[in-house]
Amino acid sequence: xxxxxxxxxxxxxxxxxxxxxxxxxxxxxxxxxxxxxxxxxxxxxxxxxxxxxxxxxxxxxxxxxxxxxxxxxxxxxxxxxxxxxxxxxxxxxxxxxxxxxxxxxxxxxxxxxxxxxxx
Amino acid sequence: xxxxxxxxxxxxxxxxxxxxxxxxxxxxxxxxxxxxxxxxxxxxxxxxxxxxxxxxxxxxxxxxxxxxxxxxxxxxxxxxxxxxxxxxxxxxxxxxxxxxxxxxxx
Numbered sequence: 495x496x497x498x499x500x501x502x503x504x505x506x507x508x509x510x511x512x513x514x515x516x517x518x519x520x521x522x523x524x525x526x527x528x529x530x531x532x533x534x535x536x537x538x539x540x541x542x543x544x545x546x547x548x549x550x551x552x553x554x555x556x557x558x559x560x561x562x563x564x565x566x567x568x569x570x571x572x573x574x575x576x577x578x579x580x581x582x583x584x585x586x587x588x589x590x591x592x593x594x595x596x597x598x599x600x601x602x603x604x605x606x607x608x609x610x611x612x613x
Numbered sequence: 614x615x616x617x618x619x620x621x622x623x624x625x626x627x628x629x630x631x632x633x634x635x636x637x638x639x640x641x642x643x644x645x646x647x648x649x650x651x652x653x654x655x656x657x658x659x660x661x662x663x664x665x666x667x668x669x670x671x672x673x674x675x676x677x678x679x680x681x682x683x684x685x686x687x688x689x690x691x692x693x694x695x696x697x698x699x700x701x702x703x704x705x706x707x708x709x710x711x712x713x714x715x716x717x718x719x
Binding site: 531533540541542543546554556557590592594597598599600601603604605606 | 614645647649655656657658659662668700702704705706707708709710711712713
């Protein structure tokens with residue numbers, strides 16, 4: 495059974511960089527059939543796609559966040575990571591990682607991790 | 614950018630009711646639409662993709678229909694475990710979600 499698990503700091507200061515890692519188990523991140531994505535959900539609000547990566551390193555990002563987002567992959571560790579720079583309180587959210595089937599279907603999700611931006 | 618608008622935003626219903634949630638796209642997306650269910654404190658769960666294909670393991674009381682710009686999610690007979698928030702998502706190019714429909718017990 496495929497499982498995804500987010501990890502990283504739960505508290506980030508304003509203007510700093512949010513960093514999260516998603517560890518995939520029960521399957522290979524190097525599968526040619528899938529992208530791997532990050533989605534976030536501010537408290538009490540809806541879902542927002544952040545960006546996605548293929549095992550080769552090919553990425554695409556939400557245009558509204560593109561200038562601040564970097565997603566990378568480490569196939570040796572079966573992990574992919576998110577960096578979001580210059581964070582503000584508006585970036586406070588539960589961050590999910592997910593497997594993305596074609597074309598953009600999210601069929602397996604991590605449990606999510608709450609990241610709070612506060613001084 | 615393709616915008617998705619769900620209606621209603623909030624729905625109150627009783628166990629056994631038949632309910633329908635609508636998702637409208639700002640431009641045609643063929644059948645490139647999925648539906649997710651999210652319960653409090655949990656990750657979203659994929660219910661339906663390609664507008665009408667039931668994900669494995671999802672009960673048959675859930676069904677989806679539509680194409681182009683208008684789509685519906687129907688639950689034929691509500692069960693207690695169905696009270697949750699439902700999101701549609703367009704599957705073209707950049708993923709985008711509707712704002713959600715919160716389904717509560719009447």
